[in-house]
Amino acid sequence: MSKVVVFDHPLIQHKMTIIRDKATDTKTFRENVNEIGTLVTYEVTRDLQTKEIEIETPIAKTKSKILAKDVVIVPILRAGLGMVDGIQKVIPTAKVGHIGLYRNEETLMPHEYYAKFPKEIVNATVLVVDPMLATGGSVIAAIDRVKKAGAKDIRYVGIVGCPEGIEALQKSHPDVDIYMVSIDQGLNKIGYIVPGLGDCGDRLFGTK
Numbered sequence: 035m036s037k038v039v040v041f042d043h044p045l046i047q048h049k050m051t052i053i054r055d056k057a058t059d060t061k062t063f064r065e066n067v068n069e070i071g072t073l074v075t076y077e078v079t080r081d082l083q084t085k086e087i088e089i090e091t092p093i094a095k096t097k098s099k100i101l102a103k104d105v106v107i108v109p110i111l112r113a114g115l116g117m118v119d120g121i122q123k124v125i126p127t128a129k130v131g132h133i134g135l136y137r138n139e140e141t142l143m144p145h146e147y148y149a150k151f152p153k154e155i156v157n158a159t160v161l162v163v164d165p166m167l168a169t170g171g172s173v174i175a176a177i178d179r180v181k182k183a184g185a186k187d188i189r190y191v192g193i194v195g196c197p198e199g200i201e202a203l204q205k206s207h208p209d210v211d212i213y214m215v216s217i218d219q220g221l222n223k224i225g226y227i228v229p230g231l232g233d234c235g236d237r238l239f240g241t242k
């Protein structure tokens with residue numbers, strides 16, 4: 035069974051309050067989602083493998099460590115895009131794949147409309163990124179798709195989840211560890227997380 039890691043760092047909690055608040059404007063919301071992306075990346079990548087190489091400082095030859103594997107970020111469009119810049123701030127060499135999914139508002143089933151991945155996805159550590167884990171349908175479908183593209187080492191990075199989504203994701207992909215900031219109470223009748231932060235894509239891009 036995969037592990038679920040919930041971040042309780044005070045800086046992240048502070049930014050969570052800002053993005054949960056419905057009075058927060060689009061610019062501030064986007065900035066804080068990105069900053070949360072940067073902060074969570076430290077923990078998500080804590081156990082990445084390193085390898086030793088020989089380099090020369092201005093003074094002497096020495097051995098020093100670099101990441102052993104590529105990192106590929108796969109945001110789920112649209113809301114996942116909100117965390118990419120923040121993650122790339124600390125992993126600037128990460129390549130980015132994209133997967134476009136939207137939930138059918140009645141059935142809540144995800145519909146794929148776009149997918150493009152870098153070739154490195156096969157051997158990389160892949161971070162599938164979506165701030166919201168509601169029913170889990172979108173993240174499960176995205177992970178199905180990256181596995182089909184050859185990805186083997188996958189982590190899910192989100193912000194707000196709920197027990198229903200976590201259970202569904204663990205059942206479908208027990209090999210994928212889950213990293214998020216908050217496990218909220220659950221889903222309302224129309225599939226929104228309670229208390230959540232509303233429609234993340236709309237709040238990031240000002241479409242509502």
Ligand code: PRP
Nearest residue numbers: 112113136137167168169170171172235
């Ligand atoms: C939202 C969100 C997730 C999905 C979560 O996307 O960004 O991708 O819903 O719900 P689920 O866990 O029940 O699948 P949405 O379909 O609203 O598309 P958007 O990001 O383009 O607005």
Ligand code: URA
Nearest residue numbers: 168226227232233234
């Ligand atoms: N998608 C969102 O953006 N918010 C939710 O609460 C659920 C799905």
